[in-house]
Each structure stands twice: as structure tokens, then as C-alpha cells.
Amino acid sequence: MNLNSTQLYLLLVLLLVNLGLSENSAAQEVEVSGFATIGLTHSAGDTVSFRSSLLNKGREDFSFAPDSVLGLQANVRFSENLDAVGQIIVQDRTDTNLNNYVELAFLRYQINRNWSAKIGRFSTNSYLFTDYRYVGHLLTWARPPVEMYSTAGSLGNMDGLQTSYIHDVDFGAIKFSLSYGESILHNGGEAGDVRVDYEDFTVFNVEFQATEWRIHAAYLSAKLDNFVFPDADEFVSAIALVPSIFKPYAEQIQFSIIPDGRRVTYASIGGQYTLNDVEFIAELSDYDGDWGLASSARSGYATASYRIASLTPYMTLAFYNRGEQPEVIDFAAAQAALPSPVYQQLLFLTADSNETIRGASIQQRSISLGMKWDFSDSWSFKAQFDHYRIDSFGSGFFGELTALTPSEKFTYNVANISLTTTF
Amino acid sequence: MIPYCTDLELNISVQQKSQRWQGIALTLYCALALYVGLVTPSYSQSADSLVVVVNSKSSTGSLSKKELIDIYMGRFNKFPNGESVIPIDFSSGNGNREAFYELLVGKSERKINAYWSRLLFSGRATPPQKVDSTAEVASIIKNDTHALAYLLASDVQPGMKIVYEFK
Numbered sequence: 356m357n358l359n360s361t362q363l364y365l366l367l368v369l370l371l372v373n374l375g376l377s378e379n380s381a382a383q384e385v386e387v388s389g390f391a392t393i394g395l396t397h398s399a400g401d402t403v404s405f406r407s408s409l410l411n412k413g414r415e416d417f418s419f420a421p422d423s424v425l426g427l428q429a430n431v432r433f434s435e436n437l438d439a440v441g442q443i444i445v446q447d448r449t450d451t452n453l454n455n456y457v458e459l460a461f462l463r464y465q466i467n468r469n470w471s472a473k474i475g476r477f478s479t480n481s482y483l484f485t486d487y488r489y490v491g492h493l494l495t496w497a498r499p500p501v502e503m504y505s506t507a508g509s510l511g512n513m514d515g516l517q518t519s520y521i522h523d524v525d526f527g528a529i530k531f532s533l534s535y536g537e538s539i540l541h542n543g544g545e546a547g548d549v550r551v552d553y554e555d556f557t558v559f560n561v562e563f564q565a566t567e568w569r570i571h572a573a574y575l576s577a578k579l580d581n582f583v584f585p586d587a588d589e590f591v592s593a594i595a596l597v598p599s600i601f602k603p604y605a606e607q608i609q610f611s612i613i614p615d616g617r618r619v620t621y622a623s624i625g626g627q628y629t630l631n632d633v634e635f636i637a638e639l640s641d642y643d644g645d646w647g648l649a650s651s652a653r654s655g656y657a658t659a660s661y662r663i664a665s666l667t668p669y670m671t672l673a674f675y676n677r678g679e680q681p682e683v684i685d686f687a688a689a690q691a692a693l694p695s696p697v698y699q700q701l702l703f704l705t706a707d708s709n710e711t712i713r714g715a716s717i718q719q720r721s722i723s724l725g726m727k728w729d730f731s732d733s734w735s736f737k738a739q740f741d742h743y744r745i746d747s748f749g750s751g752f753f754g755e756l757t758a759l760t761p762s763e764k765f766t767y768n769v770a771n772i773s774l775t776t777t778f
Numbered sequence: 779m780i781p782y783c784t785d786l787e788l789n790i791s792v793q794q795k796s797q798r799w800q801g802i803a804l805t806l807y808c809a810l811a812l813y814v815g816l817v818t819p820s821y822s823q824s825a826d827s828l829v830v831v832v833n834s835k836s837s838t839g840s841l842s843k844k845e846l847i848d849i850y851m852g853r854f855n856k857f858p859n860g861e862s863v864i865p866i867d868f869s870s871g872n873g874n875r876e877a878f879y880e881l882l883v884g885k886s887e888r889k890i891n892a893y894w895s896r897l898l899f900s901g902r903a904t905p906p907q908k909v910d911s912t913a914e915v916a917s918i919i920k921n922d923t924h925a926l927a928y929l930l931a932s933d934v935q936p937g938m939k940i941v942y943e944f945k
Contacts (some may be wrong), residue, residue, distance in 0.1 A: 459901050521854065527843075777899070
């Protein structure tokens with residue numbers, strides 16, 4: 356039986372738990388823990404549906420699905436220098452491939468006081484909260500701002516090798532990490548499988564850690580390859596058969612839709628500062644890619660919260676600005692170059708692929724207001740209201756309820772109450 | 779220190795209403811101060827300071843506060859000299875634990891629990907080993923040269939070595 360990497364990792368996680376629980380185990384210490392969030396979300400609108408991650412299904416009206424999560428983790432220590440971690444996340448995924456449920460599965464070796472190494476599946480730490488974004492009890496928000504973290508699921512972890520160095524400084528510590536490996540995106544739906552490989556995947560992180568604050572920066576670079584989508588063969592065949600007058604535009608379409616061999620990069624910086632009962636968090640990300648289905652963009656947010664006894668009210672402002680217009684070819688240039696009847700024919704031929712590009716494009720701003728109530732050491736209750744302002748052809752974060760992507764600006768409101776815990 | 783206040787005589791005549799409200803306000807303040815003084819744990823009242831100990835045969839002779847923070851906040855899992863360290867922590871709700879983290883990093887137990895949960899679920903580190911009693915601490919320290927623990931100075935026993943004392 357041939358096993359893919361995801362199945363191997365899942366087996367490793369189960370093996371770790373079994374080793375730890377076994378009486379004759381080589382493990383010195385085992386800990387099984389977990390976290391859970393039960394969230395009731397309401398989204399109002401008839402053009403898009405809400406999802407907390409691009410990997411999740413869009414849901415409308417009242418639903419427990421968008422913000423409910425279950426996580427199970429096993430930590431096994433084999434010796435003073437060797438340990439392993441496995442973590443499974445259960446969430447409302449569009450694609451139920453096992454790859455989307457195994458979050459962590461790695462072996463770690465502590466080389467000396469400052470150096471350590473990991474092999475397996477681990478977090479890319481692309482943003483400040485990437486490595487614990489699912490643990491609702493540890494977060495002030497009902498969910499991390501979607502403008503940054505909706506896409507984190509796609510590249511939130513990777514398979515490969517990581518080495519880290521932590522340096523002692525007066526204010527705390529500085530940690531450097533370098534990772535190399537790959538990641539696979541599975542995000543298919545009813546229409547069929549959607550998959551793309553992130554190869555030659557390199558990640559560099561630096562984090563400044565102090566008691567009251569934390570600053571984190573990351574740089575990710577990966578080559579896209581083996582892009583699979585529904586009716587891909589028919590698409591390629593159709594591109595090859597277009598009349599010669601449309602050949603240049605067919606090449607543009609193919610370049611826009613199929614990213615194989617091209618590189619994407621992410622750069623992010625973020626900080627979290629806590630002073631007594633006040634906390635400020637801000638992050639900024641710059642994504643560079645010329646793939647039409649995930650084009651360049653800049654995103655960010657800022658959050659302020661103030662703790663009063665066991666209550667923490669908070670407010671977040673966030674944005675996502677695309678760097679490219681959502682069009683599969685340069686229609687202005689085409690219109691200038693082609694006779695009108697030919698241009699009209701071009702519009703007809705590019706309609707489907709152009710709609711695909713528009714459906715994936717993102718341009719929005721949001722304001723969120725919420726309250727977290729820590730009514731016990733391990734339980735919290737949250738209530739959050741999000742107001743999204745979405746630009747023309749900018750609703751790519753959300754699920755579509757209509758055949759065509761909304762072409763007009765519109766607003767979208769989401770309300771959530773949730774109960775969250777760790778155990 | 780429990781705030782000190784004297785008994786008041788209140789004049790309740792119609793012409794002295796302002797004095798009456800001042801008196802009520804002062805009485806409420808004294809009562810509140812008395813309540814706060816009684817319920818607020820006062821570490822400074824105790825003559826028994828918190829100390830950090832290792833096995834008497836440990837190669838670690840002393841630790842700075844910064845080095846202690848690095849270990850108990852999960853940044854390093856080895857002593858400065860490179861030896862592995864097994865930090866020991868009292869379970870949640872223990873008075874010594876509350877005082878220890880307040881003195882160490884000025885944070886409440888709730889914040890410390892949240893901090894360690896973050897390290898756990900991000901896969902970065904596992905929390906210190908938990909114990910429920912000073913007797914457990916003593917047993918671990920005496921039998922493991924890698925162990926590091928905190929307890930009251932009066933609970934230090936032969937076989938232990940103090941590497942840091944909170945003043």
C-alpha cells in the first residue's frame with residue numbers, strides 16, 4: 356500500500372499517542388491535550404456566504420460550522436533532547452483530504468542550549484498567531500482577522516526540515532528559524548479537486564521575545580507547481596485550439612490561470628504589546644505573486660483591547676488590498692488592438708476564465724467589535740460583530756451564492772457568539 | 779499594612795447635611811480599606827521568602843533572575859552551563875505559585891496559564907512538570923540533579939542548594 360505524506364503524518368500522530376500510552380513505551384513522558392470552540396455564526400446577505408478560512412465551506416444565515424473547531428494534540432518526550440508533537444484539527448473544510456486535518460507532526464531534537472532541529476510537519480509561523488490560530492481560548496477575537504489569517508490555512512504549515520537558534524538578550528530572547536520543504540494545498544469542492552504544490556519552500560522567521568511584548572517577522576518563498584483544477588485538460592485543449600488572432604490572449608489566459616513553475620513570496624511583520632490590562636496588536640503582510648487566482652496583495656490589521664476584571668472588550672480594523680485588477684487578460688489593451696467585432700468575440704471566449712479570476716479576487720476593509728469573558732481558567736465566552744466593506748469584484752474571501760461575482764461594492768455583516776476551552 | 783482609621787461621630791441635623799455625606803463617605807472608605815487589607819494576600823508580611831533550589835550535587839551554583847525567567851517562560855530548556863533542566867511548578871491555585879510568578883515576571887496565574895497554553899499548542903514547548911505539594915518537590919529535587927524548583931525558604935532541606943532568593 357502506497358502512503359502519501361499526509362497519511363504518513365497521520366500515522367505518526369497516532370503512533371505517538373499509542374507509544375505514549377503504552378506501558379512498555381520508550382517514551383519517558385506523554386501528554387494528550389486539546390482545545391475546542393463551539394461557535395454560532397450569523398451572516399447576513401444574499402450574494403456571498405461566510406467562511407473563516409479559504410479552505411472552509413461558505414455558510415450563510417445561522418450556522419455552527421464557520422467558527423467551530425476541535426483540536427487534539429499529543430506531546431511525547433523520548434529523552435531529554437528528543438521529543439515529538441502531533442496535532443489534528445477538525446474544522447468545516449471544503450476538501451476533506453486528510454492533509455487539511457493534520458496540522459503538526461514532527462520530531463524535534465535539542466542540539467544544545469541554543470540550537471534545535473525539527474523534521475516533519477510544522478508551522479510556518481507566517482504570522483504572529485499562525486501557530487495557534489485555531490486555539491480560540493488563547494485569542495482575544497472570535498477568530499483571527501480574516502484579512503490576514505483566512506489565507507494562513509493554505510500555508511500555515513509545511514513538511515520538511517527546520518533549524519532554530521535562540522539567542523539570549525537583555526530584554527528576553529531572539530529566535531531565528533530557517534525551514535525548507537514543501538506544502539500541498541487541497542481545496543476542492545463539488546466541482547472537483549483543486550490542488551497545487553508549493554515546492555522549494557523556504558521560510559525564514561525572526562522573533563523578539565520579551566515579557567511584555569513580542570515582535571515577529573517572516574519571509575516565505577515557494578515555487579508553484581502541479582496545479583490541478585476541474586476540467587483542467589479541457590481548458591488546456593481549448594487554449595490550444597483558438598484561432599491565431601487570439602493566440603496572444605490565449606497565452607495570457609493560460610499564464611493567468613496556470614501558475615506552474617512560478618514563485619510566490621510572502622513577507623510579514625507583526626507586534627503584540629501588553630501593558631497591564633491594555634494590549635495592542637498590529638500586523639502587516641505583503642504578498643507577491645503573478646498568479647491570477649492569487650495575485651499580489653497587501654493586508655494588515657490593528658487591534659486594541661482593554662481588560663476589565665474578567666471582561667475584555669476589543670476593536671479591530673483590518674484591510675486587504677489587491678495589487679492587480681481582477682481580469683484574466685489586459686482588456687483595455689485588447690480593445691485598443693482589436694476590431695470591435697473581434698473584441699466582442701474575445702469577451703465571449705474569456706467570459707468563464709475571467710469570472711474565475713474575479714471570483715478569487717479580494718479587496719475589502721472591516722471593523723470588528725467584540726467582548727471576551729474569561730469566566731473560568733479554561734473557559735471563555737466571546738461575542739463579536741464584524742462589518743465588512745467589499746469592493747467591486749473583491750469578495751474572494753467569501754463563498755459565492757450567485758452565479759456571478761458581485762460587481763458592485765457592498766457591505767456584509769457577521770455576528771458570532773462562541774464558547775471556547777482548552778483541556 | 780491594614781489602613782488605620784478612627785471612629786466618627788455623625789451630626790445628623792438638617793443644617794449639617796454636607797458633614798453627614800462626608801462622614802458616610804469616609805466610613806465607606808475605611809470599611810473598604812479594611813476589607814481590602816484583610817482579603818489581599820500580602821507577601822511582604824511573610825517572613826519566609828521564596829527561594830529557587832536544585833539538587834546539592836547540581837553543577838549549577840547560582841542563577842540570575844533573567845536566567846530563571848528564561849527557563850520558566852520556556853525560552854530555554856537547559857541551564858546556562860548547557861545541562862538539561864527540568865523545571866518544577868506547583869499546580870494552579872497554589873499560593874506559592876501565584877507569588878512566584880508575581881515576583882518573577884509580574885504576571886497573574888491566569889496570564890501564566892495562557893502563556894504556557896500558547897507554547898504548548900503551538901508546539902514550541904511543554905509546561906513545567908506539575909506538583910501538588912512541597913513533599914513532592916523535595917522528593918524530585920533530591921533525586922534528580924536536573925530538577926529546578928521554587929519553595930519557601932523554611933522548606934529547604936538537606937540535599938538542596940539555593941540558586942536564587944527573591945528579596
